[in-house]
Amino acid sequence: MPLFQRPPQTEGETRTRILRAAQRLFARRGYDGTTTHDLAIEAGVAEGTLFRHFENKKAILVEVVTQGWVGLLTDLLTELSEMGSSRAIAQVMRKRMLNLHQNADMLRVCFLEAQFHPDLRDRIQTEVISKMTDVAEAFFQTAMDNGIYRRMNPRTVAQVFLGMFTVAGFSRDTIMPEQSSPAAMQEMAEGIADIFLHGVLADSSEA
Secondary structure (H helix, E strand, C coil): CCCCCCCCCCHHHHHHHHHHHHHHHHHHHCCCCCCHHHHHHHHCCCHHHHHHHCCCHHHHHHHHHHHHHHHHHHHHHHHHHCCCCHHHHHHHHHHHHHCHHHHHHHHHHHHHHCCCCHHHHHHHHHHHHHHHHHHHHHHHHHHHHCCCCCCCCHHHHHHHHHHHHHHHHHCCCCCCCCCCCHHHHHHHHHHHHHHHHHCCCCCHHHC
16 A cells, blocks of 8 residues: 555546647547547546536537636736737747647637537627737726827727737737747847837838
């Protein structure tokens, strides 16, 4: 008999294990290619335990995606609080690129499965993307009130920022070569920040 035994997991810890296992399998095999038996094996629990925590496999998918997006929203709140200058915006974008691997499975599940599950897509839109837009809009409205940004529609600015925020998150695997150096990612981040802040038109006063 071993001297030390692992203490039994709490219900919350078991639920987290199931969700992490589901995220890995859904990203690797897809939702339809993953059975509840597969999930139970990956999570190291009995199949009946899955159904004690979740009504069905679809409920697990919805929870994986919702938690993932809420995590991104939390990150966004933190990053917006640090955005006091153009340099800070560039650092936010660079962090998106460098941290992509930490969220790669979740993002793959979110964007892939949302295409095939309209109810999931609608939930993402109403519960997360709308909230992210509201938070960013409030941030830019305050910045405009404080004279940091020129007056314009803050919701439009928020939507443009979130679009660039997403591009920065995927750029390491799509826009930029896979083995891009930190310096190249920094240059890309600064370019995104510069375009966001100043646009692409030449200054007419310099013409």
